[in-house]
Amino acid sequence: MYGEIITIGNELVDGRVLDQNSWYAAGRLTASGLCVNRITSVGDNYKTVSAALKKAVEESHFVIITGGLGSTDDDITNEIVAGALNRPLCRDRQMFEKIMNYVIEKKIEITPSLEKMTWVPEGSIMLNIEGAMCGFSLVEKGVHLYFLPGVPDQMRYLMERFVLPEIIGFYDTLPVMRQRIFKLYGLNEPELAEIFTKLKGKMGEIITGYYPRFPENHITISLRGEDESAVIKKLDRFETEIRDLFGACIFAAGAETMESVVGSKLTEKKMTLSLAESCTAGLISHTLTNVPGSSSYFQGGVVVYSNQSKIDLLHVDSETIEIEGAVSNSTVREMAFGARERFKTDLGLAVTGIAGPDGGSRTKPVGTVHIGLATKDDIFSKKYIFRGTREQVKQNTSMMALDWIRRYINGDPFLSGV
Amino acid sequence: MYGEIITIGNELVDGRVLDQNSWYAAGRLTASGLCVNRITSVGDNYKTVSAALKKAVEESHFVIITGGLGSTDDDITNEIVAGALNRPLCRDRQMFEKIMNYVIEKKIEITPSLEKMTWVPEGSIMLNIEGAMCGFSLVEKGVHLYFLPGVPDQMRYLMERFVLPEIIGFYDTLPVMRQRIFKLYGLNEPELAEIFTKLKGKMGEIITGYYPRFPENHITISLRGEDESAVIKKLDRFETEIRDLFGACIFAAGAETMESVVGSKLTEKKMTLSLAESCTAGLISHTLTNVPGSSSYFQGGVVVYSNQSKIDLLHVDSETIEIEGAVSNSTVREMAFGARERFKTDLGLAVTGIAGPDGGSRTKPVGTVHIGLATKDDIFSKKYIFRGTREQVKQNTSMMALDWIRRYINGDPFLSGV
Numbered sequence: 141m142y143g144e145i146i147t148i149g150n151e152l153v154d155g156r157v158l159d160q161n162s163w164y165a166a167g168r169l170t171a172s173g174l175c176v177n178r179i180t181s182v183g184d185n186y187k188t189v190s191a192a193l194k195k196a197v198e199e200s201h202f203v204i205i206t207g208g209l210g211s212t213d214d215d216i217t218n219e220i221v222a223g224a225l226n227r228p229l230c231r232d233r234q235m236f237e238k239i240m241n242y243v244i245e246k247k248i249e250i251t252p253s254l255e256k257m258t259w260v261p262e263g264s265i266m267l268n269i270e271g272a273m274c275g276f277s278l279v280e281k282g283v284h285l286y287f288l289p290g291v292p293d294q295m296r297y298l299m300e301r302f303v304l305p306e307i308i309g310f311y312d313t314l315p316v317m318r319q320r321i322f323k324l325y326g327l328n329e330p331e332l333a334e335i336f337t338k339l340k341g342k343m344g345e346i347i348t349g350y351y352p353r354f355p356e357n358h359i360t361i362s363l364r365g366e367d368e369s370a371v372i373k374k375l376d377r378f379e380t381e382i383r384d385l386f387g388a389c390i391f392a393a394g395a396e397t398m399e400s401v402v403g404s405k406l407t408e409k410k411m412t413l414s415l416a417e418s419c420t421a422g423l424i425s426h427t428l429t430n431v432p433g434s435s436s437y438f439q440g441g442v443v444v445y446s447n448q449s450k451i452d453l454l455h456v457d458s459e460t461i462e463i464e465g466a467v468s469n470s471t472v473r474e475m476a477f478g479a480r481e482r483f484k485t486d487l488g489l490a491v492t493g494i495a496g497p498d499g500g501s502r503t504k505p506v507g508t509v510h511i512g513l514a515t516k517d518d519i520f521s522k523k524y525i526f527r528g529t530r531e532q533v534k535q536n537t538s539m540m541a542l543d544w545i546r547r548y549i550n551g552d553p554f555l556s557g558v
Numbered sequence: 559m560y561g562e563i564i565t566i567g568n569e570l571v572d573g574r575v576l577d578q579n580s581w582y583a584a585g586r587l588t589a590s591g592l593c594v595n596r597i598t599s600v601g602d603n604y605k606t607v608s609a610a611l612k613k614a615v616e617e618s619h620f621v622i623i624t625g626g627l628g629s630t631d632d633d634i635t636n637e638i639v640a641g642a643l644n645r646p647l648c649r650d651r652q653m654f655e656k657i658m659n660y661v662i663e664k665k666i667e668i669t670p671s672l673e674k675m676t677w678v679p680e681g682s683i684m685l686n687i688e689g690a691m692c693g694f695s696l697v698e699k700g701v702h703l704y705f706l707p708g709v710p711d712q713m714r715y716l717m718e719r720f721v722l723p724e725i726i727g728f729y730d731t732l733p734v735m736r737q738r739i740f741k742l743y744g745l746n747e748p749e750l751a752e753i754f755t756k757l758k759g760k761m762g763e764i765i766t767g768y769y770p771r772f773p774e775n776h777i778t779i780s781l782r783g784e785d786e787s788a789v790i791k792k793l794d795r796f797e798t799e800i801r802d803l804f805g806a807c808i809f810a811a812g813a814e815t816m817e818s819v820v821g822s823k824l825t826e827k828k829m830t831l832s833l834a835e836s837c838t839a840g841l842i843s844h845t846l847t848n849v850p851g852s853s854s855y856f857q858g859g860v861v862v863y864s865n866q867s868k869i870d871l872l873h874v875d876s877e878t879i880e881i882e883g884a885v886s887n888s889t890v891r892e893m894a895f896g897a898r899e900r901f902k903t904d905l906g907l908a909v910t911g912i913a914g915p916d917g918g919s920r921t922k923p924v925g926t927v928h929i930g931l932a933t934k935d936d937i938f939s940k941k942y943i944f945r946g947t948r949e950q951v952k953q954n955t956s957m958m959a960l961d962w963i964r965r966y967i968n969g970d971p972f973l974s975g976v
Contacts, residue, residue, distance in 0.1 A: 155587070170571075179570065181598075443843045443858045482870065
């Protein structure tokens, strides 16, 4: 069952906006056992959109189209569809009621731009008319067309809630397809490729994929088959091989993230955590708290960007900073200790480093980072050197610091530093 | 002069890899005054690549193709081009020498996968034969085709060094094209569309575009013409109209960001800032410090996720929290005051709120956020209600808080709350 994706918007073909919608849709369709043949991005232009639509109807079983459904002048998808597929625009009764309710509730006049949204190509079925965000579907020559908004959250919601279940329902003779994702941290690409070669000959029909998502590396294993239990059994066996090979470098699987794994482990052990961040300046704290419910184990943190704030807020000894420097094992140890004391937590995690682009020296180049962890009985610290831009150094530091918590609780050794 | 971009790779159509190559190429071509008509992504598949190539040759003046040039089994672009354009593969003398030198230097045997790279479609001209990374170009029916590697760094290097200069050279009668971007915060899409209608009739040949980048909205104005100074003059005039209409809602232009604008303003006024974050949990601090040199105005902050940490670290009165709640104007005012005191800064900025998905109540629903700002003479506070997911509430809060600093320094009123 072949599908394609068409994304519409001048902002896509002139490079202002990175097209994450087609990436998302392609990933979700593939994971559901469907094939995407082509992704096309075109501007808000009658001729090119029209040509892309016609071609898709000729060559595919289903088409996902995003963009151009809003209320502004350049949102002309409805008109183009009407012309290209020869389906005059009709007022949708439900959509009209919805807009009128909005207008009455807000006590405003109906504007031409709102009014425009009530006209859809003949034969359209509205998707999610009850919700705040709408799309519509059409069947043309047996091909299912789904028109979704270009706003990523809205598009994703409609994909998950309406489009994917419907498409999967149409093709229920689909062979079983299962995919697993493993997320790794601490190996570079050549190291990973080298380890991977040991799997040759053990894969059978299993398709493996590898892709970097800085600073992580992801591995996928996929298998198609007629029988679900056989597919799962083969994947289980292969997963064991992979886990044996990569060990503690696999920090998560599937939808898990480093921060969700760290959160689960802290919850499981009933431990609390506080932070002292210098070079990451809140990134670790922000990342940790993207997990709902993180307030049960995360008490808080300090962003001590200046030396004085390290002394004032964490009681780091001014002599330590003077003699060893703010970027040193001694300072990071006192920071971790200070955070643990101030927030009265089981663990105190600290980072200090030089994110760049300025501030580096011969002995402490840009990318030099110290991580420290204070526990009830010990204080650990290590030095790392991360390459890349300011943001990449911050990201790698944040990831490594969180990995310390995961490894500490699991009893695994920390990744080696310099 | 119309061009298109074709990106090749199974990892693109199955959603494993986000296609940043087409985004990059489209942006660079547009900035050079060229038009991109269509972007197509296809898998490593003879039929679909071949169809995309033929269509591009029929409809465009130039085509950028990336991917499938490497040494692995799925790199089959050369063979597909040979078939689709009826140009048999020939051994390229320079490429062969290069590969042989590599083999000799490394003291290895030539492998079939290395050998494969020396065969290119008849009439190909190698790009960057001296360098480590190669591509090639072809002219088919007067259309210029550029084949580049899929590895982003290599692709970008070849684009900048060879492809862009060549294309620009072909079309040196190219009209001038200038684009300006304005970034807005605090208006929703219908409000923006409504204000936009007032510009009708004043645009002349100017093309306007509008696109949301949550939580921001961006407006672009573009103009093509024969004469640079005339184009700039018209854009200047139109920019004045836009700035008059949208006023303080325009927070940045071009490559500026909210955090870079706030940074420039603080630097200009020689003011320092500290933060007290609850629901954003470090996001504001992280965002501010993405600007190199931010340590000159940003002293640090506290992430006070628990009530106790608000009391211990910021000296918020426990009675205030008990009576008014942690999410209240009174608490946020004491937090802002506390941050300013602890870090000895000119400004102390604080946020507290309910990011969700849990923790909301009838009187304080999810999305309720209080922002506070302590200055030498005053303390300001306001309540907002933001919609959306946990991450969206965090992002909106961070943006609004930074916007407060910008508006405070500019003497503009803060955006109204609830």
